[in-house]
Amino acid sequence: MSIELTKEDRQQAILSIERWFRExxxxxxxxxxxxxxxxxxxxxxxxxxxxxxxADVQERLHARVAELDFEVHEDEFxxxxxxxxxxxxxR
Known part of the structure; x- marks a missing residue:
């Protein structure tokens, strides 16, 4: 999977690189x-x-899913x- 930028983001990145080189x-x-x-x-x-x-998003989602049991758990019977x-x- 290649990483693609929008035309606008690509242009902003190029301008940023040019500035970094200048400075x-x-x-x-x-x-x-x-x-x-x-x-x-x-x-x-x-x-x-x-x-x-x-990987960071997966870790956050796994932690969030693990919390679901505590947040939505209902005692039975x-x-x-x-x-x-x-x-x-x-009597």
Missing amino acids: NMDEPAGNVTAGALLGFMLEEIGPSIYNKAV VYWRKHDAKTPRR
Whole structure:
């Protein structure tokens, strides 16, 4: 599965890479260089980030599902326990 960005997100990422190069490197990166670097990062590093995000979501969902029993659990066959507690015993 390849990681695809929308056209707008891709353009924002390229602008961000260009700015990073201007502010942190001796030579600026042009649009083509920044686009190539972005493509490399999406293909080479992107899957690791994506997989980590999926694993984090799975962990959160598993924890949430485990909590469901406590949140929605209903005791069974409680009518007589409730009834017996309210009414005095007949003799």
